[in-house]
Amino acid sequence: MLKRILKLFSTDVAVDLGTANTAIYVAKRGVVLQQPTVVAIRQSYDSGGRHIAAVGQDAKDMLGRTPMGLNAIRPLKDGVIADLEMTEVLLQYFLRQANIKTRVKTNMRILVSVPAKATLLEYRAVKEAVDGAGANEIRLIQQAMAAAIGAGLPIDQACGSMVVNIGAGTTEIGVISLLGTVYSDSLRIAGDTLNERIATYIRRQYGCLIGEATAEHIKQELGMALVLAEDENQDMEVRGRQLAAGVPTAIKVTAKEISAVLQDPLNTIINAIKNALEDMPAELSGDIAERGIVLTGGGAKLRHLDKLLSQEVGLPMIIADDAESCVIRGMGKALAFLDNIAYDSLFLH
Template identity: 45%
Template sequence: MAFKFLNLWSTDIGIDLGTANSLIHVRGKGIVVNEPSIIALDEETDKVVAIGNEAREMLGRTHRDIITIRPLKDGVIADFEATEIMMRELIRKANINRMLIGKIVVDVPSGITEVEKRAVRDSAERAGAREVHLVAEAMAAAIGVGLDIGQPVGNMIVDIGGGTSEIAVISLNGIVHHSSIRVGGDEMNLAIMQYFKKNYNLLIGEKTAEHIKCTIGSATPLAEEIRTEVKGRDLVDGIPKTIEVSSVEIREALEEAIGTIIDAVKVALERTPPELASDILDRGIVLTGGGALLKNLDERMREDTSLPIHVAEDPLTCVVRGCGKILEDFERYEKVLLKHRRM
């Protein structure tokens, strides 16, 4: 009886615990938190100084007593304690009473190990969840986009996140083929940083690299190429320096990461059963995740695969919207959740 009473007043939440951004969806309310997955801590006291956007502003600008941590790397938990703190603080930001949390649905990459799954479950439980359910990231993205995953029809999803790119062929509420490569937005940022180091002897920060990627990065030539000024530290004489670069150079820097993602998509297509492959030929590939926002990526993928490519509406939130839909109609989607294996 007490359990039923708790269920009546409990808050069910969906969490997209991403390498770059973390989002929270509250059942009945929608997306209430969308913040970078960064936390700033006082090194002496371990107290939280800032989280999300505030912590991101501190990247590369802190003194020795404050450290900024990105608790997730390549789509999985790299720092367990920091992840737990971040999850707890994000839930607090969403104005959710931890004592009233019921179910939490969290997405995870398809290539995740049982140990890594356990770490996600433990973090969610310590954040206050009574029930923790995991769902494959690509499956959550497909549900969030609105694909009818229950039909005997092939759907291909490519979810390009910060740490990983998830590629999956989905039919009859299950994943027929999946691959997870540890190449995403972070790898693109790193490629830009290395490009400046190698070609201009200029050291730039991760935040600057991401800004360059978002503003002038592209996968194919632009109708009108863009130029922008970049500030960094000269590695030869150690003083601050400004240079001007074009979108052509940034495209060159991103080529390897983009090529790796497209090659993985081609391999997935080769391994897809012929009947489902013919469905994908008709229906095309759906791009989700922040990486889908890279200029002309859909055009480049269309050229390389000769398939229709569709960028999802608001690709950044597809996964957490999928987690939210699972909570809204739990009985219908329960079969798509990952089974919990005791270790």
């Protein structure tokens, strides 16, 4: 009885704490926040203390452009927490912004997404960060599982569903059947890796230094997994700093050369998908061959990625609608199953 009354006052919240973007879903309200996972810190020279200057989009706008004493930090790296204190700050700020009480330990349950291959220590960091944000119960779900639910795959059926979620920090591969994970893999190669490869190439090839934001811009504007005949002549001007003289410079890069730079990390993803297909029971790979592989996450939006993967793996690839928000929407749906024993296998234990 008491439990039931308490439940009336409880809030169920899902948090997709991503390397690049964080999203929050509140039961009965839906997705209430989507913001970059960035915190800007001002260092005080007098006291040595750190003050929060901005969080989310405002902080992201400062990345690589901060004056002395101001630092824009991305507290997650490769899908896991790299700076626990800043992750707590970010979560508290976002929960407050989403109008969720964090002061008192309310009856708040938080569901958080995690990569499939995090270490125990990394899982503990997630729990600690969320605990610091005021939850009194924390549940975990694998990103690939959440993505599959969000993409509307028939995960409850006796039929294999395969999803590849390409985020900024990790690529998560999951095969799900009868509400359980049959196969999972996690690569620390994703959108951020592509940006790093682009920046390294431009530095080595042209002696031109570019920041993270410029690399991301090149990837989105000119980047493609495969150069089709109609894209052959595409190029763009890139501004950066000349390494030798230290002065601003502008160079021209082509779609062909950027695409060539992306092939190595993309091959790692292709091989992981092939391994998954080889390792799973034959019945399931038959289902997947028939129905294709669903691509989710922001990284799935790389131009012609579906075509390259399909060509290399030999199966149909389907980019999920609203690929970037599949994980948070799936988590939102999963909130309804938190108390349902039959759906317990959706969550991590």
